[in-house]
Amino acid sequence: MLVEDLAITPCEMPLEDKDWKFALGSVSAARGYVVAIRAGGHSGYGYAPAIPHMGSTFEMLPKELERFKPVVLGKDAFAIEAILLELEASLVGAHQAKGAIDCALHDLKARALGVPLYNLLGGKTRDKVPVLRILSLKTPDETAAIASKLFDQGYRYFKIKVQGDAEEDVARVKAIRARSGARLISPSTPISPTRRKPRSTRSTAWPNSDSTWSSSPCPATISKVSNSSRDRFRLSSKPMRVRGRSMRS
Numbered sequence: 728m729l730v731e732d733l734a735i736t737p738c739e740m741p742l743e744d745k746d747w748k749f750a751l752g753s754v755s756a757a758r759g760y761v762v763a764i765r766a767g768g769h770s771g772y773g774y775a776p777a778i779p780h781m782g783s784t785f786e787m788l789p790k791e792l793e794r795f796k797p798v799v800l801g802k803d804a805f806a807i808e809a810i811l812l813e814l815e816a817s818l819v820g821a822h823q824a825k826g827a828i829d830c831a832l833h834d835l836k837a838r839a840l841g842v843p844l845y846n847l848l849g850g851k852t853r854d855k856v857p858v859l860r861i862l863s864l865k866t867p868d869e870t871a872a873i874a875s876k877l878f879d880q881g882y883r884y885f886k887i888k889v890q891g892d893a894e895e896d897v898a899r900v901k902a903i904r905a906r907s908g909a910r911l912i913s914p915s916t917p918i919s920p921t922r923r924k925p926r927s928t929r930s931t932a933w934p935n936s937d938s939t940w941s942s943s944p945c946p947a948t949i950s951k952v953s954n955s956s957r958d959r960f961r962l963s964s965k966p967m968r969v970r971g972r973s974m975r976s
Contacts, residue, residue, distance in 0.1 A: 740756060760827065772831055775792065859882075862886065
């Protein structure tokens with residue numbers, strides 16, 4: 728079953744909060760491109776998000792996807808790994824575009840075989856997955872009010888953006904916990920090889936906040952490892968301790 732077409736459609740989802748802030752800026756909409764791959768009368772779909780600090784802007788994505796079209800067209804739609812290896816050789820980076828094609832090919836394969844996608848990924852282990860909501864940077868009271876509203880709507884998992892002001896970041900987490908009673912709170916901030924983590928994201932800064940997980944809590948070391956087929960990147964970090972337990976990011 729050979730790939731016959733790869734279509735790219737822009738997608739923009741306006742945010743209810745028009746000033747959704749995080750450590751690197753603010754956004755008012757989630758933008759990206761839907762990728763549809765057709766083969767044998769079936770279509771599979773993937774999504775490439777436009778997230779500049781992760782590599783690709785909204786303007787870059789269609790150019791990357793158009794560059795990848797000749798690599799995908801005419802190939803065996805089931806030879807997913809072989810196609811992905813060619814994408815890696817074609818262009819360094821462009822992970823969002825490559826991810827969209829990866830997802831679309833897996834979706835296509837599942838539809839063509841008439842099986843749920845989870846059967847191609849090791850089998851089903853649960854019947855439902857709780858949805859996590861990310862809370863943007865606002866004052867502790869404002870963030871807690873938003874979390875309380877979402878909690879009333881049925882959400883129980885929150886990922887909290889922090890910015891490095893230890894007192895305010897801890898106050899934000901405590902306020903959310905007090906207002907919502909959420910079972911999992913995840914302080915989070917962007918990570919890079921050259922940037923130290925704000926001290927408010929270290930486990931010692933969260934006494935009595937009942938924070939269960941911390942996202943990217945440690946300085947990262949990115950080691951480039953080459954093999955005969957493509958370059959790979961390994962992310963490693965020192966373990967942290969949460970409630971007396973050792974964890975790794």
